Amino acid sequence: MKLLLSLLVISALPQWSVTQVIPTPKAVAGLVTSGPWIFSGENVRLNCSVPGSLFDWKYHWFMDGELLQESKYLMLWKARPQQSGKYYCQGIRTTWIGKTRTLHSLPIEIKVDGGWAILLAPPHPMLVGETMTLMCRVRHNPLLKEVILYQDGEEILRQSSPELRVTNLTLQHHGSYSCRATWDERRSTTSVISMGAPVSVVDVLTEPLLEIVPKDPLIPKERMLLVCHVQLNAREQDLIINYYFYQDGQRLGPASSNDRIAVPRMPGQYWCTTTVPTLGLNRISEPATYGRLNR
Structure with a gap:
């Protein structure tokens, strides 16, 4: 009787299953020969791969959304101007649960020029x-x-x-x-x-733009947020941008690598400056006004 009760308890327990989430791989299209801009009558060869994958894939090639062929390499022999377009590929393999497809590769734009x-x-x-x-x-x-x-x-x-x-x-x-x-x-x-x-x-360092956010749910209601928007386009990696914030000519705290600061909600003129010490770059934003200024 005890054995029967044990079996009944086990059968009544919820059935737990572990699902392994596998990220969808992405195909990569690349040029093997020639460049993306060629003369008519020349050849260009592209290849498709799934980096880091140990599986055997088959590849589909597309041009401007139209399926062209199934192959690892795509060869345009004596290309014609009509073959200009964006080419991309996708990896496909058959598994026990059906067909698995990669994400499409980034497109490669081929230009076939009929001129001289x-x-x-x-x-x-x-x-x-x-x-x-x-x-x-x-x-x-x-x-x-x-x-x-x-x-x-x-x-x-x-x-x-x-x-x-x-x-x-x-x-x-x-x-x-x-x-x-x-x-x-x-x-x-x-x-x-x-x-x-x-x-x-x-520009390597664009001109900053100061945004004033009067209300933000993450800061106390008596304060407002200053955000300094800027873009760094340098070739070097891991460069640090220093941000400075000002109100009516007075600096609001020390330099920071944070592009925003919470300050008391007070009328005045605000602006920000950004520097990249490694490159010796310095930019200043146009002033932004908050509230009614005393004349």
Whole structure:
């Protein structure tokens, strides 16, 4: 009888199960040969992988949302301008519970140019003070006689080399660039111009913007929050930004690595400054007014 009661108690207990949460892996698409901007008739090869995975995956390739093929590598032979687009891939494998799919890879944009000149510009934003290198690439690589670099249609550089350097960048160098290449062939002169290539130039440390938050549930109701918004675009890692807050010319406490501070809710003019000591950078925000000021 005791054995029967024990079995009944065990059967009445709730059934607990342990579910292991496995993060969904992400596929990675990469260029194997050539660059993302090529001339028509050239080849480009892409590959797909699932980094860190020990499983065998099959891969699907897509272009602008359309399924192209199943393969690890995608090859565009003698590419045509119509094949320009954003390519991405996805890993697929069969398990005992069905098909498992990775997240889609980030897209790689392939441009197939049917013209005679391509200006290869940095794909990532450039920083103020840096040197930018561009390449005026011409179909069949003739011996160039002259290369002209334009920014927003205005000539800024003229030389014989296809490698073009713009030094000491400023925010005014942000814009669209193109190049004109000239060469002599068979007693005649040929001149071609590329399509525009966008170039982004950003400040290493942007101008701060002070936000005044009169009410915040995390601070006492008699106080308000000052938030100093700024963006650091440096190539270096682990740089520290120091924040200073001011009211009517008086500094509110010492420097801090925190971008916000709670202060008494008082009328006045407020602003913040930010510094990056390692880079010797210092920026100040425009003043922000809170309440009615005494005249």
